[in-house]
Amino acid sequence: MSSKDMTSPLKAKLAFRTIRGLPRLVWKRMKMILRRRKTRNQIIAPEARIQRADPMAVSYVSVxxxxxxxxxxxxxxxxxxxxxxxxxxxxxxxxxxxxxxxxxxxxxxxxxxxxSAVTLTFNEQRARSTRRITAFAESWLAKGRPGKLALHLDMGFIYDFDDDCIEKEPIGRLIAAHAHNWQRLTLARAPDNMAVEVIGRLAENKFPSLERIELHAFASVWNIRFDALVSLPHLRSVHLRTWRTPSSLHNINLLFLPWTQLDNISISAPASAEKWLTILPHCSGLAKLEIWICSDTVAKHGTPLTSSFWESHAAQLRSLCLSNLYFHDELRSLFLTLPNLTLLELSPREIRLAAPDFDALRVEQLLPALTHLDIAVGYAPGVPSIESVRSAIALLETRAAVSPDAGVACLARVVLADWTDWDEVEHDLPAIDQAVMERELDRLRALKAQGMNVRWEVKGYDMLVPRDDVQASMRILGEASQLSTSSYDSNV
Structure with missing residues (x-):
């Protein structure tokens, strides 16, 4: 046998051993590299070593x-x-x-x-002596100047105490001291005398930079100087809240606002639809509208669709929240006027979407810019309630899978309140109908798994929260149906 023949088996054997030993060789090489790197770090850059046990270790963010x-x-x-x-x-x-x-x-x-922003939260003790907390605010805001500042006052639940329990002067001086720098002022859960103090300071001083004001007061009717807001040259956003809703009409005659320069209005003080239709034509730059409409009648002329404002400016609205407003027209006529709307929130007691409304949104691609939806699902006469549920889910599925060039936005956040009453009206049907509803909820859970922030609420319960088994959600639904519904039915 020649030497060439002798070496061929040896080469094959060596090749086999080499291949078999590759993992071990790679591991040895890795350990050698790590050992060298560790030694180099110890010698050259000891401050760059990262030891997990050292709480003071230097992070890469330090560079x-x-x-x-x-x-x-x-x-x-x-x-x-x-x-x-x-x-x-x-x-x-x-x-x-x-x-x-x-x-x-x-x-x-x-x-x-x-x-640049400070939040002061009060309790009874702090409210009786506000000097220390306002001194803290002064020290905080001194670091934020000369930029635009924001103040958030949360008075807590101290409104039941005597008005004299609140030391208002230090707070008023704090507001006046930075009058030229305030950009946002928020007064949350405030007694009326505190609201009077804030508005009074607005009337006595110039606030050239103030763009947003938010007041939450408890009185049924405010008798304070809202005319002070007219002189604010850069005011763009107004949020006014009342915590005790009056039962009678409140036509906000005392609200003197620079309507023409506002682009964000959120007012819960109830006013008649007729009053709002008088005010809205002055809001030419409005992008967000959230109002509470209070009316003794549901006359057709109380619908915004009949106003000149709606005909001229509805297309510019980006956000719309309506309460206590009845629509005699089909909702499709409302949707047609809002092509640029991104957020829609409708009061569930008066406005509920049914299968025809959801089908119009899906088939005709109405509200193409919509990304946030908070509405109630109801039922149409002669149409099974389950069809409204299916139509609503079909809309979500369509808006979850749109292509970028489709000209329709994807829905990112959806809150649907189930007012179909299928669990009560059809309680005597066989259990298979509950299984049908559970399959529809599974469709919603699939959308949630895909990234859509969606809630399906039945009397306050979110039916899409994780369940151990299929029947768990049905048990919760059964418990919810046992709750008193007098608060819901009283205003329907």
């Missing part, structure tokens, strides 16, 4: 330029409306940022946007 890190801090805080739900936690973020390290503390204290 960011200060201006980039400051922008990240602002994005983490960003005191915008979605944070007001948890005011205390969001408001403490700047404090947390100053406690991480000395460099972060210096940077946070030199970033005015972190200190």
């Amino acid at each position: 960011l330029p200060p201006e980039i890190l400051a922008e990240i801090m602002i994005l983490c805080y960003n005191p915008c409306p979605q944070f007001w739900g948890d005011i205390q936690q969001s408001h403490n973020i700047p404090i947390y940022l100053t406690q991480i390290s000395s460099s972060w503390r210096r940077l946070a204290l030199l970033t005015p946007d972190l200190w």
Whole structure:
């Protein structure tokens, strides 16, 4: 046998051993590289070592330029409306940022946007002596100047106490001291005398930068100087709330607002439809409308569709919330006037969509810009209630799978209140009908799994929360049907 023949089996054997040993060889090489890297870190850059057990370990964020890190801090805080739900936690973020390290503390204290908004939450003890808390606010806002400032006063539930229990003067002086810098003023859950103090300060001082004002008061009728708001040159957004809704008509004769410059109106003080139809024609720049309409009649002329404002300006609305408004016309005629609407919220007691309404939205692609929907699902005469449920879900499925070039927006957030009463009206049908409804709920759960923020509520219960088994949601529905419905039926 030649030497060439002898070496061929050896080469094959060596090749086999090499292939078999590759994983071990790779592992050894990796350990060697890691060992060298560890040694190099210990010798060259000991400060760059990251030890998981060390709570003071340096993060990669430490190499960011200060201006980039400051922008990240602002994005983490960003005191915008979605944070007001948890005011205390969001408001403490700047404090947390100053406690991480000395460099972060210096940077946070030199970033005015972190200190441009202050939230003061009162209880009975703080309300009796507001000097200390307003002094804290002054110190906080001093770091936010000379930029635009925001003040949020939450008076808690102290409105049942005597009016004299609130020390108003320090708060009034705080508002007046920064009159030229305020951009947003919010007074939540306020006794009337506190609302009078705030509005009085608006009347006595000039507020050239104020763009948004929000007042929540408890009185049925306010007798304070709302005419002070007329002189605010940059006011764009007005939110007025009453916590005790009057039973009689309240035509907001005392509301003197710069209607022509407002683009955001949210007023819960009930007014007649006729009064609103007189005011709205002056709101040429309106983009968001949220109003509470109170009327003894449901006459056809109380529908916004008959007003000159609706004919001229409805197309510019981006957000629409209506309460206590009855539509005699089909809702399709309303949808046709709102091509640019992104948010729609309708009071469930008066306005409920049925199968024909959902079919019109889906087939005719009405409200093409809509992304947020909060409505009630009802039933049409002669049409089984389950058909309204199916039509509503079909609309969501269609708007969840639209292509970018379809000219129709995807629905991102949907709240549907089930007012079909299928569980009560059809309670004597066989159990298979409950299974049919459960299959429809499964369609909604599939949409939720795909990323759509959707809720299907039956008397306050969200039927799409996770269940251990299929029958669990039916049991909750049965419990809900046992609840008293007098509060719902009284206004229907």
